[in-house]
Amino acid sequence: MLSTGNYKGKLIVVEGIDGSGKSTQIDLLHKWLLSKGHSVYFSEWNSSELVKSTSRMAKEKKMFTPTTFSLMTATDFADRWERYIFPLLKAGGIVLADRYAFTAFARDVARGVDPAWVRSMYSFAPMPDLTLYFRVPLDVAVDRILSSRAKIKYYEAGMDLGLSDNKVTSFRLFQQRVIDEYEKMVDEFGMTVIDGTESVQKEQKLVRQLVTRILRGWEGLPNPLVRSRRRSTVVA
Amino acid sequence: MHSVDFYGAGFPYNPIKELEGKLIVLEGTDGVGRSTQIQLLRRWLEDEGYAVSDTGLHRSPLTQAGLESAKNGHTLSPLTMSLFYATDFADRLENQIIPALKAGFVVLSDRYFFSIIARDIVRGADPDRARSIYGFALKPDLVIYMRSDVDSLVARLVHGRGFDYWESGMDIRCADNIFDSFVIYQGKLIEQFDKMSDEFGFVTIDATRSVQAVFGDLKAQIKNLFERLPE
Numbered sequence: 001m002l003s004t005g006n007y008k009g010k011l012i013v014v015e016g017i018d019g020s021g022k023s024t025q026i027d028l029l030h031k032w033l034l035s036k037g038h039s040v041y042f043s044e045w046n047s048s049e050l051v052k053s054t055s056r057m058a059k060e061k062k063m064f065t066p067t068t069f070s071l072m073t074a075t076d077f078a079d080r081w082e083r084y085i086f087p088l089l090k091a092g093g094i095v096l097a098d099r100y101a102f103t104a105f106a107r108d109v110a111r112g113v114d115p116a117w118v119r120s121m122y123s124f125a126p127m128p129d130l131t132l133y134f135r136v137p138l139d140v141a142v143d144r145i146l147s148s149r150a151k152i153k154y155y156e157a158g159m160d161l162g163l164s165d166n167k168v169t170s171f172r173l174f175q176q177r178v179i180d181e182y183e184k185m186v187d188e189f190g191m192t193v194i195d196g197t198e199s200v201q202k203e204q205k206l207v208r209q210l211v212t213r214i215l216r217g218w219e220g221l222p223n224p225l226v227r228s229r230r231r232s233t234v235v236a
Numbered sequence: 237m238h239s240v241d242f243y244g245a246g247f248p249y250n251p252i253k254e255l256e257g258k259l260i261v262l263e264g265t266d267g268v269g270r271s272t273q274i275q276l277l278r279r280w281l282e283d284e285g286y287a288v289s290d291t292g293l294h295r296s297p298l299t300q301a302g303l304e305s306a307k308n309g310h311t312l313s314p315l316t317m318s319l320f321y322a323t324d325f326a327d328r329l330e331n332q333i334i335p336a337l338k339a340g341f342v343v344l345s346d347r348y349f350f351s352i353i354a355r356d357i358v359r360g361a362d363p364d365r366a367r368s369i370y371g372f373a374l375k376p377d378l379v380i381y382m383r384s385d386v387d388s389l390v391a392r393l394v395h396g397r398g399f400d401y402w403e404s405g406m407d408i409r410c411a412d413n414i415f416d417s418f419v420i421y422q423g424k425l426i427e428q429f430d431k432m433s434d435e436f437g438f439v440t441i442d443a444t445r446s447v448q449a450v451f452g453d454l455k456a457q458i459k460n461l462f463e464r465l466p467e
Contacts, residue, residue, distance in 0.1 A: 112249025
């Protein structure tokens, strides 16, 4: 289970299946928070430099089992957690995470690992201050992915599970399993559900309202660059 | 053939009903003489007509290159190291050890996850958390703990391969020099192994004696196992 946070900063997480629109929303949120003068750090799923070469090779050669896939993902997260996320939260920054432990809980369990086991691996990770779950019907997400991307990758499509020889069919079946896991977690982890079929602008308005609410009365680490600019305008 | 038992949930997506082979683990701290004994055991078992497969920590094709470069750069922090090693262990277990056991081999494992847990805990990991990661691990048929004291380890290393950065726990700087750090670090590891001994049912062997004396004990334990669990 996730622990309680012991830090000054704020941790904001977006979750949802591929094509749910979460990355677009967190990108807009990131820019908005920066413009407000906050110190913001953005972290993306599976982006640790340390693990990159191993992970890339394993994906190319299709070496992962559900267990090693899950462990490698946790290693990636742990590296980012120890190196960036935790220190920045301690310093009082806002950390925005495009996917968090919940992604592992959803995907790895969809691959067949034990739900309690994968949760225990992330027991060092705190509950975020805000978790936004972008809920979309499977068809909407699949259409978005197929129209915007040239190719779905092997593991993204869950081809390792042998659900179907057809990549798009496998992707659909796998993503439905992932959705089922997310839906189970909404209550378990108190996620805030966002209707991912709304317009980008409408969703962003809601996202900003929710974030404003958790930042009310909170004083984080100011962004020195923004502050000095303000001061210089006063002097001028 | 005997039933299969895991420390936790195992591999739910790939249930294993029975395994024909036997998994024998040699555990113990660095420099205790495990690899020498594995070589002797392998020859002996093959003479007896058993098919033998041996395996050790961080030799998995999946993680070998990545782990080596991370260790050389000294860029691994404890939590990350713990999970990276768990990945490596799982890869070997699923892709080497279990297939060999299915094929009826005697698998001699130079260490098991107990060593990884000991290292994690000495580096500040929560003992329960460290154990729970290995819920996928197969219970070995026999775990022999080759126990030594720090003085004997020092003597072996001085006359052997010398002091290694990681084996001396220099990443956590137990002391300001590699020798003192080695003594403190290995002492802490031995403490962890001793604690695990009852919990995981290790058979403890005094590894400070001659190679032949230790080998004799190991053979006796393995014969005993084969009598207890006939094919």
